[in-house]
Amino acid sequence: MLTTPELLLPAGSLEKMRTAYAYGADAVYAGQPRYSLRARNNEFVLEQLKTGIAEAHALGKKFFVASNLMPHNAKVKTYLADMEPVIAMKPDALIMADPGLIMMVREKWPDIPVHLSVQANTVNYMGVKFWQKIGLTRVILSRELSLDEIAQIRDLCPDMELEVFVHGALCIAYSGRCLLSGYFNHRDPNQGTCTNSCRWDYKVTAAEESGNGDIQAREAAATIDFDFNQAMQESNNQMDQQRGFTRHPAADQVYLIEEKERPGQLMPIMEDEHGTYIMNSKDLRAVEHIEQLVKMGVDSFKVEGRTKSLYYVARTAQVYRKAIDDATAGRAFDPALLGELEGLANRGYTSGFYQRHQTHETQNYLRGYSESSRSQYVGDITGFDETSGMAEVLVKNRFQVGDRLEIIHPSGNQVVELTQMHDTKGKSVFAAPGSGHRVKIPMTKAVKNAFIARFL
Numbered sequence: 305m306l307t308t309p310e311l312l313l314p315a316g317s318l319e320k321m322r323t324a325y326a327y328g329a330d331a332v333y334a335g336q337p338r339y340s341l342r343a344r345n346n347e348f349v350l351e352q353l354k355t356g357i358a359e360a361h362a363l364g365k366k367f368f369v370a371s372n373l374m375p376h377n378a379k380v381k382t383y384l385a386d387m388e389p390v391i392a393m394k395p396d397a398l399i400m401a402d403p404g405l406i407m408m409v410r411e412k413w414p415d416i417p418v419h420l421s422v423q424a425n426t427v428n429y430m431g432v433k434f435w436q437k438i439g440l441t442r443v444i445l446s447r448e449l450s451l452d453e454i455a456q457i458r459d460l461c462p463d464m465e466l467e468v469f470v471h472g473a474l475c476i477a478y479s480g481r482c483l484l485s486g487y488f489n490h491r492d493p494n495q496g497t498c499t500n501s502c503r504w505d506y507k508v509t510a511a512e513e514s515g516n517g518d519i520q521a522r523e524a525a526a527t528i529d530f531d532f533n534q535a536m537q538e539s540n541n542q543m544d545q546q547r548g549f550t551r552h553p554a555a556d557q558v559y560l561i562e563e564k565e566r567p568g569q570l571m572p573i574m575e576d577e578h579g580t581y582i583m584n585s586k587d588l589r590a591v592e593h594i595e596q597l598v599k600m601g602v603d604s605f606k607v608e609g610r611t612k613s614l615y616y617v618a619r620t621a622q623v624y625r626k627a628i629d630d631a632t633a634g635r636a637f638d639p640a641l642l643g644e645l646e647g648l649a650n651r652g653y654t655s656g657f658y659q660r661h662q663t664h665e666t667q668n669y670l671r672g673y674s675e676s677s678r679s680q681y682v683g684d685i686t687g688f689d690e691t692s693g694m695a696e697v698l699v700k701n702r703f704q705v706g707d708r709l710e711i712i713h714p715s716g717n718q719v720v721e722l723t724q725m726h727d728t729k730g731k732s733v734f735a736a737p738g739s740g741h742r743v744k745i746p747m748t749k750a751v752k753n754a755f756i757a758r759f760l
Contacts, residue, residue, distance in 0.1 A: 472608025
């Protein structure tokens with residue numbers, strides 16, 4: 305049997321931390337707003353950090369403190385004093401990126417384990433050896449590595465803990481190095497204030513390069529309605545015919561983009577043979593690669609998303625827990641796990657850089673299972689009346705009598721056919737209309753603090 309690696313989940317709040325542990329996480333990561341890359345939507349000030357670390361250790365779990373921003377001089381001056389009470393809480397490690405801050409911590413608190421953040425973009429084995437030589441205990445590898453590259457680093461650095469991301473958002477530049485947020489809002493990703501500008505609503509306008517090199521809109525140019533699926537089909541047809549890659553003619557044109565909330569502010573974009581570098585990325589989903597990563601000897605699997613929902617934390621923890629346990633026990637990968645992740649809000653999934661070129665068979669295999677088990681998060685069970693056998697549900701999305709529901713709970717999931725539903729006064733209703741409503745549904749097994757998903 306293989307060694308079981310760590311499952312590491314995000315914690316943007318104490319409630320998310322508790323959910324992560326309940327659904328199978330071995331460790332969580334959280335950070336102070338001032339020194340981590342989550343300055344917004346982050347509950348963890350000193351009091352919450354103290355509570356979180358104490359609760360984690362009481363459960364035999366681990367709690368890592370992210371301290372991974374790239375600080376300007378003002379934050380360097382305050383860093384050691386601000387970290388003094390955090391170190392006293394005895395977190396299991398600090399996650400850090402800046403060499404100067406790392407040097408300061410190693411000198412003042414040599415016994416605290418330090419993990420190198422993905423923000424440091426470590427992409428080769430000599431980089432890992434460097435950080436190991438100065439006393440770090442773990443390197444979180446760059447998201448831009450393939451499975452083969454990770455395997456080579458593992459072979460050449462056998463005594464260093466390695467951590468990789470397996471699920472969550474991907475940056476559209478090297479991790480954390482995107483300039484869009486700073487360009488639009490003067491809020492820099494490496495200062496913890498990224499506004500996710502890559503995911504805003506943009507419109508594309510045809511442009512041209514003038515004689516002096518300026519990019520300007522074409523006269524009477526209309527907003528482009530580009531059919532991406534059609535373009536992909538044309539490219540695939542060309543590849544089938546020519547057994548090679550042919551650029552789409554539209555890729556050689558120059559464009560201007562306009563953000564929805566900034567009418568009239570046009571920004572040029574261009575593309576080369578590798579693609580465009582400004583726009584939205586699909587989300588990372590690497591559950592199908594867990595078995596191979598476990599066999600390599602990767603020490604920790606990390607899920608991104610400290611600002612995501614409780615349902616996201618529960619579902620990803622449960623799915624990746626099963627994938628890890630199956631891999632370490634020698635059981636084959638369960639492709640139904642792909643479908644379980646489809647129920648999460650996502651921008652489409654990709655395995656990122658893990659597998660550079662997927663075959664058509666692999667793509668069809670993944671898509672088939674993803675679509676067959678798709679579900680939607682529809683509510684939270686907030687209470688259960690043992691006398692009536694009815695569970696109270698806080699509705700998140702519409703569902704109705706006749707729906708097939710999955711009750712998601714740490715003790716195990718159950719699938720039920722919804723045969724009846726009542727409002728809070730006991731009156732029979734056909735549908736739970738949407739977010740904010742409360743209804744009651746029959747349950748054969750008493751569960752509280754569970755999530756409900758509806759199969760589509």
